[in-house]
Structures are given as structure tokens and as C-alpha cells.
Amino acid sequence: MPAADTSASDSRPGRLSAWLMAEIWAWSLALQASWNPQRMQNLGLMAALAPWVRHRRLPLPNVRRVCRRHYEYFNTNPYLAGFVVGGLLRLEEENERAGGRLNRQVAVFRGSVARALASLGDQLIWLGLQPALLLAACGLAWLGRPWLGLALVGAFALGQLWLRWRGLAVGYRLGLDIVDMLSKPGWHRAIRGCQRASMLLAGTLAGAYLVALAKSPAAGGAAVAWSLGAGAACGYLLHRRLPGELVFLLGLPLALILASL
């Protein structure tokens, strides 16, 4: 028995059974597992779509067509991937009902929505939420409340699992209308909010740290000067796109010179 309803002749979606959706969701969490430099998340995407293909019991030529269509270059933000996967399931069902007339539309949808979500996700998650949340966790740890910091990360973990489940359901419900959802100004407000929180938290942490350094009898003004001077040099190196670990290692010769004085 197929898990999704195929009898409707209009474009209303069928219903994904909870079990099928859970299976797709679990595989979509592993979207990055097979990341490769050539086609990025294509194997991850097909692994997420595979339970749906199996449950639909499509004839072999249709299975081949679905696989060929989606086993191409694919890259999106993993946290927002549910929207693309859900939307693709909906469009594939509509395409099946339309006898394959929407092949091109499905492929264009996959590429463009994936790109849009990759860009939004990079801005919102990697450049906004991640630094803000980790700086907040660091601040809490610095204040002697590391468990609160861990709880904050735990809350994000649960929240993003829910978002990925919800994304799948919303994507499936909206289909092509995801484009309208992407154009809502709320995304950009959220990005601005998260990024400003990161900047504020970075500044607050630095201010509190400098005062603590100046007050410490074992550190004092010289340590503040070192911290500021070497920090500026590190900033320049980070701007050259060097990884943080390497910049930290490059601080050693500087520290050796200072220690010799």
C-alpha cells in the first residue's frame, strides 16, 4: 500500500504517513554524511528521497528517471534542507500525476530553492546564530555557569531537529509556493538580529575580559597590551582566511619574542 495518496487528479498534496516522514527526516539529518567535493550532497539527497521512492512502488523506468534527475550536483544548508526535500516530494508526486510533464520544473525547483536556502542558511545559521550562541555559551562558562552554556547548545540541538521536521512538512505542503515563503522579510530580520547579537556578545566578552585582565595581579597592564596588540595581528591573519588554529600557532613566535624581552 503506497504511503502517499496518488488518486487525486489535482495538485493538492497527498499525505505522507508519519512513519514515512520519520524515515525521510532521519535520512535527511545525514545529508552531509557523504559530502564530496564534486557533487556535494547528492548522495545524501537520494538517501533521503529513497524511502519515498520505495513506498511509492514506482515502475523501474520511473525510478530511474527520478534517480537521474536528482543524482546531480546538490548543495544546500543542512538545517533548511527539509524545505527542499519536502518540496521535491510534493513536486515529484505532481509530476507523476502529470505523466512526467513537469520534469524540467522539478529540476529547476531543486537547483534554485537549494541555492536560495544555502545562501539564507549561511547568513542565518553559520554567520548569525552559530557565533551568537557559542559566544553566549562561552560567556556563561566564563562566568562559572558552563552547564547553562551546554543547556543553551542542547536547546539549539532540539530546536534544529524540530525545524528540520517542520521544514519537511511545510515543504511538502507548499511545494512550489516555498518561493513565496523564502521572500518573506522575516528571514532578513532574523539574520540581522542574530548577527547583531554576535557582535554585541563579542564586544561584551572582550570588555569583561580586558577588565579582568587589568585587575589580575598575575597579568596586569602588560598582559592587556599583549592581548590587544597580538589580537590585532591575529585579526589581520584571520582576514587572510587562515584557520584559527594556525593563527594561534603563529602567535607562538610573537610570544617567544615578548618572553625574551
Place this chain on the structure above:
Amino acid sequence: MNAASVVGALGLAALGGPATQLLGMPWPTVGLLVALGALLSLDDTAWGQTWLGQPLPAGLLAGLVCGDPQAGVAVGLPFQLVTLGNLPVGQSFTGEKVSATIAGVGSAVLASPAPVALAGLGGEARGLTGWLLLGVCLLSLAGNKIVQLERGTHFAWMLEGHRTLWDGRVERFARLQMRCLLTTALRGAVMTAAALLLLAGFWLPLYQQLPDRATRACALLPLLAPPMAVAAVGDLLGWRHSWRWIASGLVAGLLLAWRW
């Protein structure tokens, strides 16, 4: 004495140090740390990506496993600040932070010559913390190469998936994906064990042999972490847009800390 015997003697000496060190370690704890390394490596790059594999949470969890969460904060907090600017976006992924962090915390608790404290503002512990952080950074950078190698093998497995385009067996995708997940878990476990061995067997004992000047230099290194985090945020978000917000935060931080 020929060259081969010299190399052999050096090899034995090299293996002897960590082997002796490892013999004295509590094996159940080492096993738990290795399992944690496997799980959090999966989380970091393959399944879930909940950020529990980031240095601070990973350090805390490793500290909890070893019975000393404060050591987890001592290693995890500065390392988190140092790597705040590393974006795990596809190809630009840099550093293998999970195994390096767990091994750093594990070695600090199980094999450190002195207690490692939060990279705070004074005391003897700062030099040792700086030295440990240097080792953690080196391991993280070395691990990046291994992650890239692993991703190269994903390409070969991805090509294997092309067979499904002909025979229509979609379960092959799940099998290949599972293979990738297992490889990541194995990589995490092996790298955590190797990193623990290196830090506990070589790196931390070396600290006692360092000249005074080097230990003083190491004591300065943890002080780099907070300015690096600020520099990373400013650079990621663009100084032109961010300096006002960072400056406002700085003033707020100065006032709060001064009053406190």
C-alpha cells in the same frame, strides 16, 4: 650500530613513551572518550550537526566523562574562541576540532603533570594550558587533512551509486550513506585514540623539559583567545558594519565587569 638499528631504537623509544603512559590510564574512561569521539565526530560532520561537537560542549562532555568538567572548560573555552571564525561550510571546512578537544581534555585530566585550569588570568596553570592548546591546535589542523581524505573517498562511493541509475535499486543509496556514516564514526574513534596517545605520551611530558622562556611564552598564548574571537566576528560580518555593535558591547562589558 647500523642505520636500521638506530631507527629501530628510536621507534621503540617513540612507542615506549606513550605505551607506558597508556598502561597507567583508566581504560574504561579511555574507552568512553573514544566512543564520545566517534559520536561527536558523527555529529560534527555527518549526522545531526547539533553543535554538541563544538569545542566548548565537547570539552565539557569529555570533562564529565573524566570526572573533571572544569578541565573541559579550561581546554574547550579558549579553543572555542580560537576557532570561532572557522566556518564549517562545505569545502571551506577547517580543522578537526572534535578529537583534538576530547584528547586535550582527556590528557589534561588523565596524564597532566599539573592540574590544567581555565585559561585564566594568572598562575602556573596558564603556561601548561597554553602548551596544551598548542597541541590541540596542531592536532586539529592535522585532522583536517584526514577529513578531506575521507571526503575524497565519498566521491568514489558516490560514483558507485550511479549503478542505481540503471538497475533502480534505491536501497543502494542508504547502504552507501551508512558506509559513509560508519567511516566517520571510525575516523572519530581512531583519531581520538591517536590524539590522546600523542598528547598524553609526548606532548604533556615535554612541557617539563621546556626552557623557562618557552613556558613564559606559552603562558601568554591563552590570552590570545578572546581577542581572536572578536577579530573573527568582526571579520566574518565585516568591520564596517559591525564596529559600532562590537564597540557598544565592549563599553557594556567594560562597565559591567568594572562594577562587578
